[in-house]
Amino acid sequence: MKVKVLVTLKPGVLDPQGTAIGHALGTLGFDGVRGVRQGKFIEVDLAETDPETARATVRSMCEKLLANTVIENYAIDPA
Amino acid sequence: MKSAVIVFPGSNCDRDIAVALEDITGTPAKMVWHRETELPEVDLVVLPGGFSYGDYLRSGAMAAVSPIMRAVKAEADKGLAVLGICNGFQILTEAGMLPGALMRNRDLKFINRVITTRVETSQSIFTNKYAVGDVVAVPIANSDGNYFADEATLDTLESAGQIAFRYCDAEGRVTPEANPNGSIRNIAGLFNKTKTVLGYMPHPERVYDPLLGGTDGLRLFQSLVGALS
Numbered sequence: 001m002k003v004k005v006l007v008t009l010k011p012g013v014l015d016p017q018g019t020a021i022g023h024a025l026g027t028l029g030f031d032g033v034r035g036v037r038q039g040k041f042i043e044v045d046l047a048e049t050d051p052e053t054a055r056a057t058v059r060s061m062c063e064k065l066l067a068n069t070v071i072e073n074y075a076i077d078p079a
Numbered sequence: 080m081k082s083a084v085i086v087f088p089g090s091n092c093d094r095d096i097a098v099a100l101e102d103i104t105g106t107p108a109k110m111v112w113h114r115e116t117e118l119p120e121v122d123l124v125v126l127p128g129g130f131s132y133g134d135y136l137r138s139g140a141m142a143a144v145s146p147i148m149r150a151v152k153a154e155a156d157k158g159l160a161v162l163g164i165c166n167g168f169q170i171l172t173e174a175g176m177l178p179g180a181l182m183r184n185r186d187l188k189f190i191n192r193v194i195t196t197r198v199e200t201s202q203s204i205f206t207n208k209y210a211v212g213d214v215v216a217v218p219i220a221n222s223d224g225n226y227f228a229d230e231a232t233l234d235t236l237e238s239a240g241q242i243a244f245r246y247c248d249a250e251g252r253v254t255p256e257a258n259p260n261g262s263i264r265n266i267a268g269l270f271n272k273t274k275t276v277l278g279y280m281p282h283p284e285r286v287y288d289p290l291l292g293g294t295d296g297l298r299l300f301q302s303l304v305g306a307l308s
Contacts, residue, residue: 013227014261016187065144068137068173070180071227 001046003058004077007067008039042066051078080308082123083109085151087142092128092164092282099284100125103300104308113145122307123160124151126167128220128282138181138223139169148174160204160307161276165221168269168278177269177278178236179228184221185261191220193293194259196267196281197247200240203274204306208298214251215244215295217281219259224280226262226269233264243277244268 009015015037022036044061048054058066058076067074082100086093093110100108109119113131118124132141142148148170155161155176163171171177184190195216198209209215228236236242245265248257253265268279283296 014182014185014225016183016185016261020187065136065140068140068180070172070178070229071182 001049001051001054003044003046003054005042005044005058005062005066006039006075006077007042007062007072008074009037010071010073013071055079080104080123080304081106081109081119081121082125083111083119083121084125084127085111085113085147086127087113087129087131087145087170089131089133090127090129090166092166092284095282096125096127096164096284099287099300103287103297104304111147113142113147115147116150118147118150118154118159121159123162123303124154126151126161126163126170128165128167131166131170134223137169137173139166139171139173142166142170143173143175152176155271155276158273158275160303162205162303163276163278164282164284165219165224165280168280169223171276171278176276177271178232179226179269181223181280182225182227183223184225184259187222189220189222190224190259191218192259193218194281195247195249195251195257196244197251197253199242199245202240203243203270203277203302205270205274205277205299205302206243207306208302212251214247214249215283215298216286216293217283217296218285219281221260221280224260224262226266226280228263236269237264239272241270241272241274242266242268243270244279244281 018036198213244267286293286296
């Protein structure tokens with residue numbers, strides 16, 4: 001089964017790329033952009049078919065490699 | 080002093096540090112490929128600068144889980160000296176051997192120039208040939224040199240004397256203007272709890288000989304030779 005992971009910077013952690021994207025959107029005439037935060041999307045295709053076991057495996061993957069939990073949060077889909 | 084340099088795919092300062100170590104210690108460094116699982120008998124392991132694994136996922140993230148790092152961690156836990164330069168510092172944080180993380184530079188630029196860092200302590204195997212407050216001119220060359228840790232971690236690091244170097248101006252003043260990349264509290268170099276592991280963002284191996292345009296990095300290696308030989 002395929003499991004999706006969304007990795008985002010924790011609130012309060014400086015995101016200069018998000019800020020730069022926000023400025024670029026302003027340049028393009030998109031007004032009213034209050035903020036942009038950039039993250040990462042990762043899709044893992046597992047042989048495992050039990051959703052609960054698959055989620056637990058991916059959670060472990062996030063803790064060990066996919067996210068740096070010092071600065072990033074992660075969300076797993078299906079949750 | 081015997082030393083080993085770990086070589087990851089994408090390391091590009093491995094030869095620079097090997098040449099420096101041989102010049103300074105008289106003993107050639109052993110080059111250890113990332114797929115090895117054991118370290119040779121050495122007094123110092125260096126994680127060199129570069130772009131290991133093309134900086135995929137996050138700088139240092141893939142290298143931190145490569146086979147050799149298990150051995151490096153195990154030996155470091157027993158007190159083996161480990162020096163991580165630039166990408167090596169990123170690998171040390173990703174491997175959990177140093178706290179915090181190195182993030183994209185504040186201004187999103189790759190910064191490649193000589194900067195100055197202030198020595199925060201001379202009480203370590205890496206800095207005993209410096210004096211506190213010495214201003215060390217060294218080049219930086221990175222995109223992800225912006226050190227971050229939460230306030231509680233930073234306070235612990237400060238009180239334990241684990242901050243090795245801070246970005247400063249030519250007179251040694253630690254100011255926001257002297258901070259090239261947004262590093263929190265101007266941190267440029269950091270020790271582990273036992274001060275046997277150092278992560279340093281600039282490149283001391285590029286300034287150990289007058290021919291290279293500077294010698295401010297030499298004392299770091301002389302400190303190690305004095306402490307470990």
